[in-house]
Amino acid sequence: MKNLDFSPIKSTDDFRKNYKLHDIAEFQGKNLLTQWGFKCTEFGEDNRYKKVWEKGEDKPDAIISYKDKSALLDWKGKHGATWLINERAFKSYQKWSKEFNLPVVIAFFVIGKTDEIVSRNFAILNLHTHTLSTHKQWDQNSTIQFQKDIPLFTKANLLSILFDMK
Numbered sequence: 001m002k003n004l005d006f007s008p009i010k011s012t013d014d015f016r017k018n019y020k021l022h023d024i025a026e027f028q029g030k031n032l033l034t035q036w037g038f039k040c041t042e043f044g045e046d047n048r049y050k051k052v053w054e055k056g057e058d059k060p061d062a063i064i065s066y067k068d069k070s071a072l073l074d075w076k077g078k079h080g081a082t083w084l085i086n087e088r089a090f091k092s093y094q095k096w097s098k099e100f101n102l103p104v105v106i107a108f109f110v111i112g113k114t115d116e117i118v119s120r121n122f123a124i125l126n127l128h129t130h131t132l133s134t135h136k137q138w139d140q141n142s143t144i145q146f147q148k149d150i151p152l153f154t155k156a157n158l159l160s161i162l163f164d165m166k
Contacts, residue, residue: 021077025109026061028117029075029153036155039065043072058092060104069163072096073105081110083123083146087132090144093125103127103162106146107153120153124162 033040044059060072074093076085085106093104104125110118123130123146133143151157159165 021079021109021111022075023077024111024115024117025077025107026075028109029107029120030062032153032155033064036158037066038158040073041065044074058086058089059096060093063102064105066159066163066165069165071103071105071162072100073107076106076108077111078108079111081108081119081121081148083108083121083148083150084133084137084143085146087142087144090125090130097125105158105162108150109153121150122153122158123150127161 030040041063042061043063044061060074062073062075064071064073072093074085074089078084083106093106096102097104105122106125107120107122109120112118128150129147130144133145136142151161
């Protein structure tokens with residue numbers, strides 16, 4: 001077995017803590033999509049229990065479909081209304097978008113101290129304005145930040161912005 005010659009930035013606990021908010025966002029988001037008549041199919045893998053996880057192979061969480069239209073979607077649970085995504089994931093999602101010729105939705109759910117949903121918004125890669133953050137995050141990841149006025153995650157907004165359906 002090959003020895004790895006680096007120390008991870010995140011501990012296992014830190015890595016898995018990130019998933020608590022993700023899981024809340026995913027659960028609440030899937031419930032909404034089902035109520036709105038969307039089909040939601042798993043796409044990405046859950047890497048939280050893998051011993052070694054290779055950087056750069058990020059996949060969006062799901063494929064969502066409404067009537068004959070589809071998109072890739074990734075759930076992001078956050079404590080604050082800062083619309084950040086890892087640059088590595090952003091680039092990987094762009095690759096998947098190009099490969100499948102599908103838009104990619106990043107669904108941001110802001111979650112309060114008692115696990116309630118405070119707000120929910122979404123951004124579409126290659127549509128909504130974004131910038132590369134000027135500094136790295138605590139875990140040394142470079143991030144992409146979407147503008148503050150990204151739309152609310154509602155059925156009407158998804159249909160009109162994502163699929164041009166009114």
